[in-house]
Amino acid sequence: MKRLLALFFLLLLFLVIGLPSLLARGCRPGKESAALTPPALDLAPIASPVGEVMITVYLPTEERVMTLGLEEYLVGVVCAEMPAAFAPEALKAQAVSARTYTVNQLRAFGGSGCDRHPAADVCTESTHCQAWLGAEEVLAAWPAGEAAGNWQKVRDAVAATAGEVITYRGELIDAVFHSHCGGHTENSEDAWSTVVPYLRGVPCNFCRGTRWSETVHEFTGDQFARAMAEYVAAVPVSAAGRPLLGGTERTPTGRLKSVTIAGETVTGRDLRAALNLPSTNVTWEVADDKVVFTVKGHGHGVGLCQYGADGMARQGKTYREILEYYYTGIEVSLLPST
Numbered sequence: 001m002k003r004l005l006a007l008f009f010l011l012l013l014f015l016v017i018g019l020p021s022l023l024a025r026g027c028r029p030g031k032e033s034a035a036l037t038p039p040a041l042d043l044a045p046i047a048s049p050v051g052e053v054m055i056t057v058y059l060p061t062e063e064r065v066m067t068l069g070l071e072e073y074l075v076g077v078v079c080a081e082m083p084a085a086f087a088p089e090a091l092k093a094q095a096v097s098a099r100t101y102t103v104n105q106l107r108a109f110g111g112s113g114c115d116r117h118p119a120a121d122v123c124t125e126s127t128h129c130q131a132w133l134g135a136e137e138v139l140a141a142w143p144a145g146e147a148a149g150n151w152q153k154v155r156d157a158v159a160a161t162a163g164e165v166i167t168y169r170g171e172l173i174d175a176v177f178h179s180h181c182g183g184h185t186e187n188s189e190d191a192w193s194t195v196v197p198y199l200r201g202v203p204c205n206f207c208r209g210t211r212w213s214e215t216v217h218e219f220t221g222d223q224f225a226r227a228m229a230e231y232v233a234a235v236p237v238s239a240a241g242r243p244l245l246g247g248t249e250r251t252p253t254g255r256l257k258s259v260t261i262a263g264e265t266v267t268g269r270d271l272r273a274a275l276n277l278p279s280t281n282v283t284w285e286v287a288d289d290k291v292v293f294t295v296k297g298h299g300h301g302v303g304l305c306q307y308g309a310d311g312m313a314r315q316g317k318t319y320r321e322i323l324e325y326y327y328t329g330i331e332v333s334l335l336p337s338t
């Protein structure tokens, strides 16, 4: 009887203390994971009128190659390359531009692939091939309330243009783009060295009054001297007595080709890199112990102006009109069917 009573008490103890705590423990992870459940992103294949094209992509952070559909890959590229807040027609223009760039590299279409990671068509290093964001990175980068909607907006832009690329006289173009042209895009030979017939500078008022239209960058004499040390042996920390920056050469659109700093010639591109300026479209003032740069635009200025594309889209222009404006004499064509 005593043993039975003891057992009964033990059972009672378990029912009163043990069971609820077990249940609570059992429930907690469930509740937490429910709270952390990310919004569902649509990852279904995107239909293309030219059939499915596959691409191999090297992921440097995971040190592996993944294979996926070209159109699904492009959703991640557009997410990485253009703000999802931009107008749908601008996102479509970016999607066609990115598809053209990508197909140029695809081995299946005669491209040479990524030369840094030979096992893949492209890598996701923005400084080498093309920036790309996977679904997980998108969810981490965007506010939870906006991620699914942004993703869908970009997916719609890619799907609406599936299989479309930009050609010039039947050949895929080098579809370069930049963030903000500062008012006029640049001829290819003025930014780099070769004349490309479809990369002609065009006036662009469509990006006026936006984020990068004009930015001001201030340096003390000491900061300036330190930043330029790689290019100029001895920058005087004070400009007193003689011009610190002089002897400029500019492209027809006003971008800086070269400038003489303390007697040495520095290219506009080197100046931009050394001071981390958004573009080479710079003017400056030297006052007291300060150098103040005023910069128009963001990026090299060649090809599609992204902020301009958004401005055109908001004025009712279609993605084809946008592409035809920034790439001279081109056509939007379908890839050959696979």
Ligand SMILES: [Zn+2]
Pocket: 114, 115, 116, 117, 122, 123, 124, 125, 128, 129, 130
């Ligand atoms: Zn690469």
Ligand SMILES: [Zn+2]
Pocket: 180, 181, 182, 183, 184, 204, 205, 206, 207, 208, 305, 307, 308
């Ligand atoms: Zn522009």
